Amino acid sequence: MVNTIVRNNSAKELVLRTNLRHVAIIMDGNRRWAKTRDLPSMFGHKEGVRALKRTIKAAGDFGLKYLTVYAFSTENWGRKQDEVEFLMKLLDETVKNQVAELNEKNVKVRIVGDLTPLSNELKATLAHARSLTERNTGLNLQIAINYGSRNEITNAVKRMFRDITDPEQITDELISRYLYTSGIPDPDLLIRTGGENRISNYLLWQIAYTELYITDTFWPDFGRDALSQAVISFAERNRRFGRD
Numbered sequence: 446m447v448n449t450i451v452r453n454n455s456a457k458e459l460v461l462r463t464n465l466r467h468v469a470i471i472m473d474g475n476r477r478w479a480k481t482r483d484l485p486s487m488f489g490h491k492e493g494v495r496a497l498k499r500t501i502k503a504a505g506d507f508g509l510k511y512l513t514v515y516a517f518s519t520e521n522w523g524r525k526q527d528e529v530e531f532l533m534k535l536l537d538e539t540v541k542n543q544v545a546e547l548n549e550k551n552v553k554v555r556i557v558g559d560l561t562p563l564s565n566e567l568k569a570t571l572a573h574a575r576s577l578t579e580r581n582t583g584l585n586l587q588i589a590i591n592y593g594s595r596n597e598i599t600n601a602v603k604r605m606f607r608d609i610t611d612p613e614q615i616t617d618e619l620i621s622r623y624l625y626t627s628g629i630p631d632p633d634l635l636i637r638t639g640g641e642n643r644i645s646n647y648l649l650w651q652i653a654y655t656e657l658y659i660t661d662t663f664w665p666d667f668g669r670d671a672l673s674q675a676v677i678s679f680a681e682r683n684r685r686f687g688r689d
Contacts, residue, residue, distance in 0.1 A: 446689060448555060451466075452590050455595075455681075456507045456672070456673040456676040456677070457506065457507045457508050459676050459677065459679075459680040460507045460508045460509060460676060461508060462680065463679060463680050465509065465627070465629050465633050465634060465676065465679055465680075466509065466510045466511055466630060466633055467509070467510065467511035467512075467513070467631065467632045467633050467634075468504065468509055468511070468512055468513075468632065468633070468634045468635075468636060468672075468675070469512075469513040469515075469632040469634070469635045469636070469647070469648055469651075469652070469655070470500070470512070470513070470514045470515065470635075470636045470637075470638070471515045471635070471636070471637040471638065471644075471645060471647055472496070472497065472514055472515055472516070472636050472638060472664040472667075473639035473641055473645075473663075473664055474489075474595045474635060474639030474640075474662070474663030474664045474665070475490045475492070475493040475636050475663070475665060476489050476490075476665070477490035477639065477663055477665055478492065478493075478663035478665045478666065479492075479498065481663075485553060487528075487531050489530060489663075489665055490531070490535055491535070492565075492665035493664050493665050494535065495665070496664050496666070496667045496668060497514065497539075498543070499667070499668035499669060499670075500512070500514075500667060500668060500669075500672055501547070501552065501584070501586060502669070503668065503669040503672045503673070504584055504670075504672065505550060505583060505584045507663075507672070507673075507676065509584060510585060511582065511584070511585045511587065511612045511629060511630065511632075512584060512586050512587070513557070513586075513588075513589060513626075513629075513648070514586075514587070514588055515589045515591065515592065515645075515647050516536060516588050516589055516590050516592075517532060517533075517536065517558075517589075517590045517591055517592070518589075518591075518592060518645065518646060518647075518648065519558075519559070519591055519592065519593030519594065519596050519633045519646070520574075520645075522562075522591075528658075531566060531662045533563070533564065536590065537564075537566060537570050539566045540554075540570050540571060540574050540588075541570055544573065544574040544577060544578070547574075547578060547586070548577050548578050548581065550583065550584075551581045551582060551583030551584070551587050552578060552581055552583055553578045553579065553580075553581040553582070553583065553584070553585045553586065554574045554575055554577075554586050554588065555575060555585065555586070555587045555588070555629075556571045556574075556575060556588050556589075556590055556627035557587050557588070557590075557592055557626055558589050558590045558591040558592035558593075558597075558625060559591050559592070559596060559597075559600070560590065560591060561591075563590070563591065568607055569658055571590070585600035585629070587626070587629065589647070592625070592629070592644045592647070594647055594648055594649035594650065595646055595649070597624055597625050597650075598620075598624070598649070598650060600622060601623035601624050602620075602623075604619065604683070605619065605621050605623045605680065614626060615654070620650070621650070621651075622648060623657075624651070626651055627647070631651045631653070631654070631655065632648060632651060632652055632655045633654065633655060633656065633679070634637050634650070634655065634656050634657075634658060634675065634676075634679045635647075635652055635655045635656070635658065635665070636657070636658045636659075636660065636664050636672075636675050637657070637659050637660070638663060638664045638667050638671075639658050639660075639662075639663055639664060640659065640660070640661040641659075642659055654686050654687070656679055656682055656684065658675045658678050658679065660675070
């Protein structure tokens with residue numbers, strides 16, 4: 446009965462009913478998508494950009510307040526040099542090409558991660574996107590670039606200990622304020638595409654009670670319908686937060 450009731454509602458209605466505010470996504474499967482088509486991995490990454498555009502639009506249409514996507518991890522530097530260079534260029538071009546449209550759609554862009562190793566050109570592109578959209582009040586889009594949760598927590602602890610004098614001051618709330626995601630509510634739902642059953646060093650602190658949704662769909666094939674299915678799955682769950 447519950448499943449029938451849930452599935453008879455639109456994703457937008459379910460987002461409102463369940464107070465689903467924040468969805469985080471591990472966008473996995475670009476290279477495997479390309480491999481199944483005998484294409485170079487770059488084609489999978491380019492299709493992944495199109496999937497992201499579809500997903501951002503759907504998230505806004507569904508009434509989500511926050512969408513956080515894993516674009517490039519601290520571990521991704523270990524890939525082949527030509528792929529890393531392509532990904533950096535693709536990130537730069539994508540943000541440059543899409544920021545005006547995102548701004549028109551009232552999307553607020555925020556970058557989470559350690560930007561120190563990035564090129565000056567990419568840093569400037571990201572800074573412009575953040576500045577241009579900072580007053581927008583629609584969907585909050587967080588793009589995780591050179592992000593790794595262990596690195597995030599380590600850097601947060603270092604900064605925190607420079608600022609406090611008494612260890613008794615340390616609370617969950619204080620630690621959260623020193624993370625890259627400071628001021629952003631923890632994800633309600635974490636989606637991983639590509640079928641892998643692991644977290645991959647993503648938002649480890651923030652997902653303590655986040656619902657997980659794993660789909661075999663490769664990221665380039667993800668979009669409105671796939672996001673809707675994830676919302677339906679979320680609506681069918683009973684979130685207890687360890688209390689029952």
